[in-house]
Amino acid sequence: MNRRTFTAAFAAFALSAGAAFSLDLELSPYKPVMALSGKLKSVGSDTMLHEMELWAEGFKAFYPDVKIEIEGKGSNTAPPALLSGEAQLGPMSRPMTPDEISAFEAKYGYKPTAVLVAVDALAIYVHKSNPIQCLTMEQLDRIFAENPKSGDGKSAHSWGEVGVTGEWATKPIVMFGRNSLSGTNKFFKQNVLAGGDFKDAVHQEAGSEQVVKAVASDASAIGYSGIGYKTEEVRAVPVAASFGKKCFDASFENTYTRKYPLARGLYINILKDPKTPIDTLSGEFVKYVLSKDGQSQAKKGGYYPITRNIREHELARLGLMASAQ
Structure with missing residues (x-):
């Protein structure tokens, strides 16, 4: 199957033996600059909506004259909003596609910049009463795919078909997922279904929270x-x-070491001409997000923070390292 994609920063630094797990708390706090004013608009990921709201709230505590508007309908909405100039920030729970990147190059002459701002484990949720202890990537393919590419290609419709015994064996599997605007939908499709199509029976929800609520309301x-x-x-x-293979839960360590198969990066995309400095307002917002203050908000929202090495890598390539010290 097609495996998950990470930025160079995550691949280079998050897998450092043992080091990643002690560095997240060693991030430098945010150092505010002179008074800022202006407006930022963020359009993109629903998965990151709550995080963007927390980051906006924290940033505005330093700069009350800054207005930040946030829209989170799905990662697919970020590239066109950046391309049209509607937004300066494009949060996405997946990397941009080659076609999306090409559209930027055609208009601006350079690629958009994706900043790794947090790490997520795409979790597989079941009702709390469900006794299932482990699922393989192949079983997930059989559950969700219209035409499974795994094993014998046989689709799974009941919990017994993925190993649950007793009274649960005959219970039908009721599936919930994200809609086609979602980067989460695209990530799951690429990494679990190997690019195949979802079953028509999968209930598509507009938001990440709605998926979890739907699962919580149906034991199957x-x-x-x-x-x-x-x-x-x-x-x-x-x-x-x-x-x-061994099953791994979606813990911090398992996600960073990629033992958990559905680990992924979360990104904020910005427009930055490599020949010129990043605009002050966007630059300060990114510095805040990558600081100890911002990453504390990421943890508060339930995601996993970046490491010090990742922070330094991202700030350096944005030309922000010196001003963040």
């Missing part, structure tokens, strides 16, 4: 959503890369 349900949306009414099922 399964759905996928960011780990930040976990509630007490659902369980996040451990996942194995393939049959015979």
